Amino acid sequence: MKYEVLGSLRVVKDGRALTVTAPKMEIVLATMLIRADHVVSIEQLITEIWGSSPPRRATAALYVYVSQLRKLLTGSGGEKGPILTRAPGYVLRTSVDELDLHVFQRLIAEGREHKRHWRYDEARVAFEKALALWRGRTLSNLREGPIITGFVHWLEEVRLECNEMLVEVNLRLGRHRELVSVLHGLVREYPLHEQFYRQLMLALYRSERRADALAVYQSARATLNRELGLEPGWQLGEMQQSILAADAMLDLETAV
Structure with a gap:
């Protein structure tokens, strides 16, 4: 069994996608997957489905949703299903690498460890594998509770950090030219995130595009002023000054 939450909710069994037809059942399953291997109370599930105004028979309806999910997730051979009753609610048991979220977290941890020990190539591979697990906006139609x-x-936030770390290790590996287009895309996706502007300025400078690097600073400044009424932070300003001075530190592998 494979459970996927890094995108729309999906369950894959024996290579076949299982369909969760009712939106409220999807919410119950998504909540239990987020808290996989931990008890989710009946009260929490009711709040997740109906908010602060549940119907009178909310508990009975929840029992029906859990029963239907058990039937969906339990094999035809009569083996015990993954959803167990545990006071004050339910727990969904998962095995190693059944849930894409757990794989994502493991890869992030591996990447951080490699990066900490200057194994940048290994860190790059781990971060790339982690980001490759994403299939779109996470649980985009279930964001109520x-x-x-x-x-x-x-x-x-974790995905944002993963992108930052991937860019950083690629800069340390001297892959600045191929990072330019990637960073332009990240700046478009996260227009208020100063770190990506800073990394783009460095990638452009190392690609012998000093004027373009300085133009990125002006673009960042205009965006931050327009959207938030703020000036760029000190790190972005320091990058601008270093580029203007053609600081030799920018050419070093450590200057990311």
């Missing part, structure tokens, strides 16, 4: 909403926000 506090558990799913909080998870989506947290996961987006």
Whole structure:
């Protein structure tokens, strides 16, 4: 069994995608996957589905959704299914690498460890594999309850950090020319994230495009002023000054 939450919710069994037809069932399954191998209370599931105004028979309806999910996820051979009743609610058991989220977290941890020990090529591979798991906006049609909403926000921050670290190790590996187009895309996706502007300026400078690097600073400044009424932070300003001075430190492998 494979569970996928890095995109729309998907369950794959024996190479075949299983369909969760009811939106409320999807919410129950997504919530239990986010809290995989930990108990999710009945009260939490009800809040996730209906918010602060559940119907009178919400608990009975929840029992039906859980029963239907058990039938969907339990094999035809009569083996025990992954959803167990555990007071005060339910727990969905997962095995190693069944949930793409767990694979993503493991790869991020491996990448960080390689990066910490200057194994940049190995770190690059780990970060690339982690980002390749994404299939689109996470649980895009299920973002109502506090558990799913909080998870989506947290996961987006981890994805953002993964992109930053991947760019950093590629800069350390001297791949600045191929990073230019990648970073232009990241700047478009995250127009208020100064780190990507800074990394783009460095990649352009190392690609002998000093004027373009300085133009990126002006673009960042205009965007931050227009959207937030802010000036660029000190790191971005320091990068601009270093480029203007043609600081030799920018040419070093460590200057990322």
